[in-house]
Amino acid sequence: MRIPRRSFLGLLASAAASTSLRRAQATPPDSPTPANDPLRPEFHLMPQHNWMNDPNGPIFWKGNYHLFYQLNPHAAVWGDMHWGHAISTDMIHWRHEPIALAPTPGGPDSEGCFSGSAVVDQGSPTFIYTGVQNAAPQDVTLHDAANKLRETQLLAIAEDDNLLRWKKLPQPVIAAPPAGMNVTGFRDPCPWREADGWYLAVGSGERGKGGCALLYRSQDLRHWEYLHPLAQGQPTGSTAADPVDSGDMWECPDFFEVDGRHCLLYSTERKVYWTTGDYDRRTHRFTPTRQGILDYGAYYAPKSFLAPDGRRILWGWIPETRPQAEYAAAGWAGCMSLPRVLGVNAEDQLTMRVAAEAEKLRGTPMRGTLKGGAQNLPLDLLHQEVALNLAPHTQSATLRLLVDKKPAWELLLDWRSGTGRCADRSFPLPARAAAPAQVRLYLDASVLEAFIGDTDAITTRCYTLRPSHIALEVTLDAAGSGAWTQCPLAAISPDRLTA
Ligand code: FRU
Numbered sequence: 001m002r003i004p005r006r007s008f009l010g011l012l013a014s015a016a017a018s019t020s021l022r023r024a025q026a027t028p029p030d031s032p033t034p035a036n037d038p039l040r041p042e043f044h045l046m047p048q049h050n051w052m053n054d055p056n057g058p059i060f061w062k063g064n065y066h067l068f069y070q071l072n073p074h075a076a077v078w079g080d081m082h083w084g085h086a087i088s089t090d091m092i093h094w095r096h097e098p099i100a101l102a103p104t105p106g107g108p109d110s111e112g113c114f115s116g117s118a119v120v121d122q123g124s125p126t127f128i129y130t131g132v133q134n135a136a137p138q139d140v141t142l143h144d145a146a147n148k149l150r151e152t153q154l155l156a157i158a159e160d161d162n163l164l165r166w167k168k169l170p171q172p173v174i175a176a177p178p179a180g181m182n183v184t185g186f187r188d189p190c191p192w193r194e195a196d197g198w199y200l201a202v203g204s205g206e207r208g209k210g211g212c213a214l215l216y217r218s219q220d221l222r223h224w225e226y227l228h229p230l231a232q233g234q235p236t237g238s239t240a241a242d243p244v245d246s247g248d249m250w251e252c253p254d255f256f257e258v259d260g261r262h263c264l265l266y267s268t269e270r271k272v273y274w275t276t277g278d279y280d281r282r283t284h285r286f287t288p289t290r291q292g293i294l295d296y297g298a299y300y301a302p303k304s305f306l307a308p309d310g311r312r313i314l315w316g317w318i319p320e321t322r323p324q325a326e327y328a329a330a331g332w333a334g335c336m337s338l339p340r341v342l343g344v345n346a347e348d349q350l351t352m353r354v355a356a357e358a359e360k361l362r363g364t365p366m367r368g369t370l371k372g373g374a375q376n377l378p379l380d381l382l383h384q385e386v387a388l389n390l391a392p393h394t395q396s397a398t399l400r401l402l403v404d405k406k407p408a409w410e411l412l413l414d415w416r417s418g419t420g421r422c423a424d425r426s427f428p429l430p431a432r433a434a435a436p437a438q439v440r441l442y443l444d445a446s447v448l449e450a451f452i453g454d455t456d457a458i459t460t461r462c463y464t465l466r467p468s469h470i471a472l473e474v475t476l477d478a479a480g481s482g483a484w485t486q487c488p489l490a491a492i493s494p495d496r497l498t499a
Contacts, residue, residue: 034331034332039465041335041498043498044318044335044336044447046332046336047084047096048096049076050075051072051075051079051332052317052335053319054301055303055316055336056083059163060305060307060308063089064089065307068084069083069086069317070082070114070115071099076330076332081103081112082100083099083100083113084099085097085099085100091307091313092357092361094498096497107133107170108154109129109133109168111134112132113154117191117303118305119198126156126221128153128200128221130153130189139176141177141183141186142185144241144242151185151187152174153172154173157169173218173224174202182207184211184243184249185203185243186203187251190254198218199217200217201215201264202253203249203252204249205249209248210236211243211268212229212233212250213231213266227284230286231288235248247268249268250268251267254302256306258344259344262286265304265314272301272302272316273291273294274291289348292350294350295459296425297423297458298321298460299337302317312341312343314342315336316337319333321461337449337459340353341353345455353454354442354451358385362385362488362489365487366378366379367485370388370481372481373478375475376471380470380471383444384488385440388483389483390476391481391482392435394437394479396413396414397475398410399439399472402471404469409448409462410423413452414429420452420458425458425460427458438453439452445465446461446462
């Protein structure tokens with residue numbers, strides 16, 4: 001929770017980020033306002049002001065989607081975590097609601113309401129989340145340079161059908177990690193229901209042994225029995241001071257079944273891993289068969305939920321990658337990714353595509369063809385979706401956003417060498433076996449969510465784009481060809497405050 005962990009916000013830039021639980025300075029008066037800042041996204045959900053990080057407790061209840069998220073209501077830097085709340089009928093257009101969870105002075109969440117999940121228990125939406133408080137050294141589970149905190153798992157029950165009021169249980173439902181474990185952390189509970197009761201994965205790990213997700217069982221969400229690790233990582237050999245950086249602490253485990261397979265997501269080493277595999281419902285052991293990286297860029301701590309139509313929808317946090325001084329002055333930091341529909345393909349890979357609801361934002365499309373060499377597409381908008389359909393024989397494609405004719409952002413895809421590159425990040429490109437490739441880009445001011453087929457994604461931030469000065473240049477190898485489609489995407493609110 002201290003500086004280096006949050007400074008992966010600088011994973012694509014050199015952010016000298018500094019975070020602590022202390023409250024930060026308010027935005028200086030001469031800063032741009034969120035409503036007139038051209039770098040602020042217009043169709044990605046985010047609070048009207050200040051800092052957000054992880055999505056928390058997504059749930060569909062009585063006709064509405066509810067999304068909660070880590071919020072610092074005082075400043076655009078991490079600290080004093082609350083749960084913000086937004087409500088929607090389509091997962092795209094949102095209304096901001098009052099804060100759902102705030103720290104209770106003197107309570108087990110007095111220093112912050114950390115991430116968690118929502119389930120329906122006996123007809124009542126219920127949160128299970130991690131509370132943090134200052135504690136005696138023997139009870140501390142989160143220790144780094146800036147923080148010495150005890151993490152416990154807490155319950156809160158909705159008191160109304162709009163999920164505006166929540167009643168907390170005063171005592172933790174899990175007060176300490178399993179006896180004998182010297183944990184690197186103990187947080188971000190993920191519950192699910194099986195025929196014989198509730199199960200819960202909690203993010204944790206041990207120094208030098210790798211991260212893990214600890215598995216618990218309960219009949220009533222209130223009394224929990226520890227079983228064993230649901231999944232266990234490997235020692236990474238890294239000696240980074242922060243166990244999240246060294247891979248010895250897994251944050252935000254998310255465990256679910258999709259397309260008849262089980263999937264575990266977790267966040268560590270500044271990355272989000274997916275693992276598909278077999279879950280034995282008798283022994284409650286998860287045996288991974290395949291692993292990958294969910295998004296190669298600025299994307300962290302995702303959380304999924306089951307939509308009423310059976311789709312498994314994933315939300316992720318898109319952090320800032322510029323220096324803290326800049327985002328603190330801007331008065332806003334972080335946004336939610338677009339909703340991604342998850343699946344598992346025949347090769348056991350996690351697949352994702354942006355939910356069809358996002359198509360509602362589309363304006364009139366433009367279309368054209370692509371041939372070998374460089375060409376400029378007439379796309380000077382800061383908020384748009386671009387799809388390239390590349391013919392099977394296309395070997396390479398480079399997408400370049402130019403600002404006043406100079407490259408500001410670049411995505412290189414080379415299927416010959418099997419590598420992709422974007423903003424100094426390299427990643428493997430799967431073999432395409434003579435199949436066409438689709439590349440889809442969602443550009444929203446400083447946010448770029450890019451998808452290559454349905455298995456690879458890279459989300460990046462670019463803070464130099466300016467309206468009416470940009471162009472998209474696409475370069476294919478000499479023999480390459482394909483087609484492009486572009487659609488302007490509408491803002492989700494009239495005042496640019498995203499609700
Ligand atoms: C992940 C995380 C979680 C924690 C929350 C605190 O980004 O560190 O592990 O619950 O953020 O804001």
